[in-house]
Amino acid sequence: MSQEGVDLDKSLGYLLKESSSALRASMEEVLRPLGMSVTHYSCLELLAQRPGLSNSELARGAFVTRQTMNVLLKSLERDGDVTRPTEAAVGKVLPARLTPRGRERLEKATVAVRSVEVRMLAGMSSADQAEAFRILQGLIRSLRDGGVGEGD
Incomplete structure (x- = not known):
């Protein structure tokens, strides 16, 4: 233990961060062959559970910035995983919804992510x-x- 610092082996915060990093790396590893990242998977999962979420709501749920989510949503739309209206019905919100292709890709990703959770537990x-x-x-x-x- 350093004279001024905290013994990292006894820091709960550090151990939580280390476990979070290990979980994310393991998830990225199983999602990569599916052409997905953890953020991509999180977005699809959020939309499956709560169709019609806005860019801001998805960003909060996936722990990324609105700008990052906007880029991801455009990519998901281009790939056919998500649809959004061309114009907002009210304000600026363009609610996103999974397409059948997006649901199919999510099912495969869920199996992969679940395998990581099973291994972790x-x-x-x-x-x-x-x-x-x-x-x-x-x-x-x-x-x-x-x-x-x-x-x-």
Whole structure:
């Protein structure tokens, strides 16, 4: 441990970031042969669950900037995975929807991503998995809510 720093092996934040990076790298590895990135997959998954999301809503859900999502949506539209109206019905929002081709590609990607999740959880019992979900959800809630009044 350095004199001024934190022992990274004992820093929960560092371990969470390291696990997030490992998960993303594993997901990118299985999605690459399908011609997708994690952001591409996230966008398709979000649209499958909530058709008609706007560029801004998709960007928030995929943890990218609006500009990055706009570029991705144009690419998905050009490739035939997504459709958007040419003109906004109200304001500037162009709601996106999956095409049948987009749904088919999402199904393949979901199988690939699920294989990564299964591998990630392979060494954990069902009870450990449930506890991990509970703990992670609690961490997220504490950070989003500022931690006031939280705790078990």
